Amino acid sequence: MDSALRMSDNGVSDRTNAEIHGVAIKTIRRWRRLYQRRGLPRGTAFQGTPCPRCDGAELDEAAYALLLGWYLGDGHIARARRGVFTLQIVNDQKYPELNREIFETIKRVKPTASPCPRRGVGVVRTEARWKHWPCLFPQHGPGLKHLRKIELLSWQQEIVAKYPEQLLRGLLHSDGCRFVNWASKPATGKRYYYVRYMFSNESDDIRKILTDALDLLGIAWRQPRRNMIAVSRQEAVAALDLFVGPKS
Numbered sequence: 001m002d003s004a005l006r007m008s009d010n011g012v013s014d015r016t017n018a019e020i021h022g023v024a025i026k027t028i029r030r031w032r033r034l035y036q037r038r039g040l041p042r043g044t045a046f047q048g049t050p051c052p053r054c055d056g057a058e059l060d061e062a063a064y065a066l067l068l069g070w071y072l073g074d075g076h077i078a079r080a081r082r083g084v085f086t087l088q089i090v091n092d093q094k095y096p097e098l099n100r101e102i103f104e105t106i107k108r109v110k111p112t113a114s115p116c117p118r119r120g121v122g123v124v125r126t127e128a129r130w131k132h133w134p135c136l137f138p139q140h141g142p143g144l145k146h147l148r149k150i151e152l153l154s155w156q157q158e159i160v161a162k163y164p165e166q167l168l169r170g171l172l173h174s175d176g177c178r179f180v181n182w183a184s185k186p187a188t189g190k191r192y193y194y195v196r197y198m199f200s201n202e203s204d205d206i207r208k209i210l211t212d213a214l215d216l217l218g219i220a221w222r223q224p225r226r227n228m229i230a231v232s233r234q235e236a237v238a239a240l241d242l243f244v245g246p247k248s
């Protein structure tokens with residue numbers, strides 16, 4: 001590390017520096033942010049898990065897009081002691097596979113995390129503590145999400161543009177459902193059945209984040225009610241089934 005930092009001090013590019021020392025470019029950038037920008041003495045151990053936003057730590061962007069969807073749907077961040085925050089994702093206890101997915105996704109976003117599943121009435125609350133959750137989820141704030149502005153920052157938009165499927169999976173498994181609907185033909189009264197996705201959220205902004213991701217993938221949607229987004233066309237449902245599918 002000392003050798004890489006000396007080269008960085010002398011103007012060697014991050015790419016060249018990384019090649020010389022056999023590490024990733026992101027690692028060189030993280031070292032620079034820790035020791036140059038923050039002015040830490042060389043050899044000082046960094047306390048706590050480094051943050052992708054503050055310290056340049058690597059971020060599993062696919063996992064982040066998935067966790068962002070869960071957070072926007074059924075997530076909450078609360079302040080704990082000593083400047084630490086608790087991320088909490090709530091999900092129905094009858095979906096053990098999804099609850100395991102939430103657990104593993106949190107660990108992929110914060111590799112040192114020890115998520116704690118807590119059982120409530122009919123739900124599992126998966127919690128993890130970290131000082132930097134508000135850095136990764138700047139949508140955190142006082143009050144209910146639908147009563148305040150929810151906008152993705154430019155760096156979040158870049159990640160979502162790369163992984164819209166992951167974002168949609170988190171959103172639709174949190175505040176959405178997949179079910180079989182039916183209709184009847186007036187002439188014959190014969191019923192026919194079709195699969196449909198429905199997303200329900202009171203926040204206009206969160207619904208737009210969902211529909212923007214659907215538009216990015218060319219998946220047709222409509223808004224049957226003020227607070228609902230539906231995906232009903234056969235080809236659109238088939239597209240969602242590739243990466244969302246039934247809850248389990």
